[in-house]
Amino acid sequence: MEGIKYAAIVVVYNKNIQNSITCNCLRKMSSLDIEIVVVDNSEKDMNNEDICHNLGYTYISMNGNKGLSKAYNTAIDAVDADILILLDDDTELHKVYFDKLNKAVNENPDVDVFAPIVYGQDGVIYSPNEFSFIRNHFMKNVHQIVPQERFNAIASCLAIRERVFANYRFDESLFIDQVDQYFFCEQRKLGRKFMKIDVVIKQNFYQRGDVLDADKAWKRMNLRLTDIMKHAELMENPKYLLLGFIKCYALSLQIAMKSRSVMVLVKGWYKSIRLFFQSTYTLYNLD
DSSP, rough: TTTTTTTEEEEESSSSSSHHHHHHHHHHTTOOOOOEEEEEEOOOOOOOOHHHHTTOEEEOOOOOOOOOOHHHHHHHHHHHOOEEEOOOOOOOHHHHHHHHOOOOOHHHHOEOOOOOOOEEETSSSEEHHHEEESEEESSSSTTTOGGGGGEEETTEEEEEEEGGGGOOOOOOTTOOOEEEHHHHHHHHHHHOOOOEEEEEEEOOOOGSSSSOOOHHHOOOHHHHHHHHHHHHHHHHHHHHHHHHHHHHHHHHHHHHHHTHHHHHHHHHHHHHHHHHHHHHHHHOOOO
């Protein structure tokens, strides 16, 4: 990866990095000339600072869970690299990802954002995809072309040129779930160029599990409902408030069925209504 400086930004949450699939994969590829930046969103001391120091990694503590946007922005401000790779803490990576990425970066200097092909545990290709606010349109096969004007992808394993962040930071009003969605909404408006790279990443998505624990499902969904309506509000168009409300209602039903919990449904629908009116008030009372 000679000539181009890479930084891998790994956001960890309540996990010792020795138990992080991502960090263990990176440690096995120590010959790669990549700066490893661990951004710790943990709510308790996981002894990660000492481990990072011993491994030669850059360590950044967020002093609690501040969300993905703030974690990404803090890392962006701290590193000096040509390409920033965003990673979560449980992604299995192989050297082929970095080989294919490096090739794409060198051969396509006009491309700003590179996205690998990400499969979920259900065999669906979740990223990249074609943006739609209610439900993104997923690729049916790895050869399908995603049009630039609708290009969208999940944050994990995204590689982004440093120039993208010259006058841009992630919106910190979004905590976790819609961070990548809104990032691409903004980047499309700015005329950025995107590229799908020919390498497959397999990811386990919590929401895609067949059966979910009711308490954990509600905790996760509670954050997601807030982000969905905040994303709708940021779009500054009344139609997205309605779409956000519909999306929240549908998500509540889906998670309630998977967790087999009526309370998850009731709390989800109640929060959806409350968030809809809050976002409507905010949108129509902007100065």
